[in-house]
Amino acid sequence: MRFCGSEVESRFFLAPMAGVTDAPFRAVCERYGAALTYTEMVSARALTYQDEKSGRMLRLPEGHKPCFAQIFGSDPDVMAEGARRALEISGAQGIDINMGCPVSKIVGNGEGSALMRDPKRAEAILRAVVRAVPVPVTVKFRKGFEGGSDTCVEFAKMAEQTGIAALCVHGRTRAQMYTGASDREVVARVKAAVTSIPVIASGDALSARACMEILRETGVDYVMIARGAEGNPFIFRDCLRAAEGLPPERLSCGELLDTLLAHARAMAEWKGERSLVEFRKHGLWYLGRLAGVKPFKVRMSGVSGLEELEALCEEIRKEDPAVKEV
Numbered sequence: 001m002r003f004c005g006s007e008v009e010s011r012f013f014l015a016p017m018a019g020v021t022d023a024p025f026r027a028v029c030e031r032y033g034a035a036l037t038y039t040e041m042v043s044a045r046a047l048t049y050q051d052e053k054s055g056r057m058l059r060l061p062e063g064h065k066p067c068f069a070q071i072f073g074s075d076p077d078v079m080a081e082g083a084r085r086a087l088e089i090s091g092a093q094g095i096d097i098n099m100g101c102p103v104s105k106i107v108g109n110g111e112g113s114a115l116m117r118d119p120k121r122a123e124a125i126l127r128a129v130v131r132a133v134p135v136p137v138t139v140k141f142r143k144g145f146e147g148g149s150d151t152c153v154e155f156a157k158m159a160e161q162t163g164i165a166a167l168c169v170h171g172r173t174r175a176q177m178y179t180g181a182s183d184r185e186v187v188a189r190v191k192a193a194v195t196s197i198p199v200i201a202s203g204d205a206l207s208a209r210a211c212m213e214i215l216r217e218t219g220v221d222y223v224m225i226a227r228g229a230e231g232n233p234f235i236f237r238d239c240l241r242a243a244e245g246l247p248p249e250r251l252s253c254g255e256l257l258d259t260l261l262a263h264a265r266a267m268a269e270w271k272g273e274r275s276l277v278e279f280r281k282h283g284l285w286y287l288g289r290l291a292g293v294k295p296f297k298v299r300m301s302g303v304s305g306l307e308e309l310e311a312l313c314e315e316i317r318k319e320d321p322a323v324k325e326v
């Protein structure tokens with residue numbers, strides 16, 4: 001099937017997550033079946049300043065599956081220039097615009113979900129970016145800004161008219177941050193209101209079962225997996241199986257540890273071995289799938305080198321703890 005000009009293998013995408021969906025993690029998820037991925041969000045303004053760290057976040061490895069580079073900002077001209085830079089650096093298959101980030105620092109600058117309160121500016125940004133780059137442009141936003149508001153349907157209709165190629169709605173308001181349930185009913189209303197471009201759902205895609213329910217109940221074209229993939233890239237395999245009517249494949253402790261180590265090695269290679277400090281949270285998420293491993297978790301939270309991590313995994317392997325269901 002085709003999504004925004006790219007061939008995608010399924011309806012299951014890896015969502016953008018700042019501090020999480022870097023190249024090594026995206027590659028692990030791709031291996032388990034993520035059909036399309038997003039980079040972490042990157043500041044358009046920083047890109048226009050040639051900021052090195054922002055640029056590094058957009059480097060894509062060879063042989064990657066379709067990937068969209070996500071940028072955030074509030075000024076249409078800066079966003080257009082940021083999008084051009086993002087594309088130049090990444091060679092990504094498309095540019096995604098963040099209009100959903102709820103973090104105060106971002107919102108305070110009129111960026112991320114703040115744009116849902118300023119649809120005129122949001123529209124100007126979308127039009128400017130669509131004009132600026134020769135690849136598909138998409139946008140990700142929330143149910144609304146204030147608690148209880150559901151401006152997303154109007155927002156989606158506005159966005160559809162700007163020339164974007166797809167949109168993604170997260171069924172929580174900015175006020176909810178990441179708490180409470182994601183509203184599937186409002187996502188279904190967005191899907192019904194948008195007829196000319198694909199709609200992606202985000203929110204509470206925490207298991208293959210949940211992903212299948214979201215697709216069925218909302219009628220959306222694709223579902224984006226975020227927290228459900230943390231320490232659990234296996235969710236994509238479960239989703240591919242669920243789409244075939246099959247139950248999840250039983251995950252063994254050995255496979256979990258092999259994947260953890262492959263992920264850590266890829267991270268050390270991509271960012272240098274010092275990045276293992278950054279890997280700790282991933283390690284802890286993986287160990288979250290194992291029963292009775294508290295002392296190992298304490299050690300994981302202090303791990304700082306590959307050899308140390310390998311030795312720790314060997315000890316866990318010997319104990320062969322049970323793998324918890326998701």
Ligand SMILES: Cc1cc2nc3c(=O)[nH]c(=O)nc-3n(C[C@H](O)[C@H](O)[C@H](O)COP(=O)(O)O)c2cc1C
Nearest residue numbers: 015016017018040041140170202203204205226227
């Ligand atoms: C740690 C973290 C970082 C995130 N960073 C981004 C981001 O950079 N861009 C974005 O559009 N959404 C970001 N999100 C939101 C997710 O993409 C997703 O919409 C949200 O987590 C809801 O899905 P879930 O309930 O299945 O986790 C982030 C979420 C988390 C938990």
